[in-house]
Amino acid sequence: MNFEEIKTVEDEFQLATYKKMDISVERGRGSWVWTSEGEKYLDLYGGHAVCATGHSHPHVVKAIQEQADKVLFYSNLVYSEIRAKAAEKLVSIAPKSVSKAFFCNSGTEANENAMRMARMATGREKVITFSGGFHGRTADSISATFLGKYREIGKPNVPGHVAAEFGDIGSVMAVIDDQTAAIMIEPIQSMAGVREAAPQFFHELRDLCDERGVMLIFDEVQTGVGRTGNWFFGGSDLADGVEPDIISLAKSLGSGIPVGACLVNNKVSDHIKENDLGTTFGGGMLAMAAVVATLEAIEQDDMIANARKVEQHLRDSLSGASGVVAVHGKGCLIGIEFEEACGPVHRKLLENNIITGTSSDPKVLRLLPPLCVTTDEIDLLSGVLAA
Numbered sequence: 402m403n404f405e406e407i408k409t410v411e412d413e414f415q416l417a418t419y420k421k422m423d424i425s426v427e428r429g430r431g432s433w434v435w436t437s438e439g440e441k442y443l444d445l446y447g448g449h450a451v452c453a454t455g456h457s458h459p460h461v462v463k464a465i466q467e468q469a470d471k472v473l474f475y476s477n478l479v480y481s482e483i484r485a486k487a488a489e490k491l492v493s494i495a496p497k498s499v500s501k502a503f504f505c506n507s508g509t510e511a512n513e514n515a516m517r518m519a520r521m522a523t524g525r526e527k528v529i530t531f532s533g534g535f536h537g538r539t540a541d542s543i544s545a546t547f548l549g550k551y552r553e554i555g556k557p558n559v560p561g562h563v564a565a566e567f568g569d570i571g572s573v574m575a576v577i578d579d580q581t582a583a584i585m586i587e588p589i590q591s592m593a594g595v596r597e598a599a600p601q602f603f604h605e606l607r608d609l610c611d612e613r614g615v616m617l618i619f620d621e622v623q624t625g626v627g628r629t630g631n632w633f634f635g636g637s638d639l640a641d642g643v644e645p646d647i648i649s650l651a652k653s654l655g656s657g658i659p660v661g662a663c664l665v666n667n668k669v670s671d672h673i674k675e676n677d678l679g680t681t682f683g684g685g686m687l688a689m690a691a692v693v694a695t696l697e698a699i700e701q702d703d704m705i706a707n708a709r710k711v712e713q714h715l716r717d718s719l720s721g722a723s724g725v726v727a728v729h730g731k732g733c734l735i736g737i738e739f740e741e742a743c744g745p746v747h748r749k750l751l752e753n754n755i756i757t758g759t760s761s762d763p764k765v766l767r768l769l770p771p772l773c774v775t776t777d778e779i780d781l782l783s784g785v786l787a788a
């Protein structure tokens with residue numbers, strides 16, 4: 402099928418719930434994708450923050466192929482070597498206090514399970530989240546999302562969700578009470594325009610949670626798995642070393658094979674019993690092979706150090722660039738803030754075969770490239786912005 406045929410059929414048979422770019426992706430390698438028409442695009446959006454290891458990383462592809470040849474799936478009702486390895490590896494790279502992993506299939510599901518575990522661990526129901534945070538589209542997660550129209554389209558909302566202001570501990574203290582089970586935070590608010598809080602804020606949250614017996618959840622669906630130049634935001638310098646009680650993950654975790662996870666400490670795991678949580682597909686062998694290979698590829702190719710290098714290079718090359726007000730974010734989660742709405746820049750980059758993302762802040766262009774993106778590739782972006 403040529404592009405026009407693909408577009409016609411997809412538009413006819415798929416619900417029109419996505420604003421699509423006018424290209425059809427056929428294959429990918431590293432930071433690049435090729436369209437059905439044979440054109441090459443630099444993907445600085447990483448397939449929507451998913452392809453951390455780059456498109457079709459050979460180590461990940463080999464692991465998936467080999468696993469598919471052995472067995473595609475069996476549920477958690479049996480033991481599995483590859484699941485054991487995935488859980489062990491994740492816990493070993495996580496902040497020190499993390500002791501166990503729970504596997505699911507997506508980011509929204511990871512957050513739903515994180516909130517459920519916090520309620521089970523505390524015997525309370527209320528959850529505090531932050532305006533500007535995005536947590537997913539299933540009932541509980543969308544009710545926790547105080548951003549744009551999301552709570553509205555998720556109605557009726559799950560009760561017990563309240564919002565505080567990102568970075569403002571006073572606003573959290575104003576809504577916390579003896580019914581609060583959890584504070585859940587997207588540590589860098591990606592969709593809101595890559596908004597950051599001071600590291601001190603995470604300390605204040607940790608202290609408040611400890612004082613009040615509340616569980617602290619970091620939604621690291623975007624910031625996790627190396628993206629910020631650290632394996633996780635939790636426990637890193639970015640959080641001033643603060644470790645949450647629960648970390649939720651998805652997106653990059655399987656390099657494109659759907660998989661989510663919650664990482665928890667003993668304060669949480671002590672309260673979770675058989676049949677409290679579960680999902681058919683969570684922990685399936687194919688997804689687990691993708692997790693192990695993703696983490697190995699990041700390690701083997703030194704991608705975490707590369708994410709830091711790329712951030713610095715981007716900041717250097719954009720400093721003083723005309724129309725650029727600020728560069729937000731860390732590692733390979735970057736928001737470029739322009740003086741004016743960035744729609745025309747986004748379109749110009751696409752016309753120059755560079756894929757980037759927008760955000761809910763019209764002036765902020767988002768970059769979520771693979772963690773293996775090179776400084777030469779970043780220069781292609783800077784060149785178009787300067788032209």
Ligand SMILES: Cc1ncc(COP(=O)(O)O)c(C=O)c1O
Pocket residue numbers: 507508509510512535536537538587591620621622623651652
């Ligand atoms: C921070 C964050 N949390 C949760 C989600 C929901 O993840 P999923 O789309 O896999 O359900 C997203 C998705 O964009 C996200 O960015």
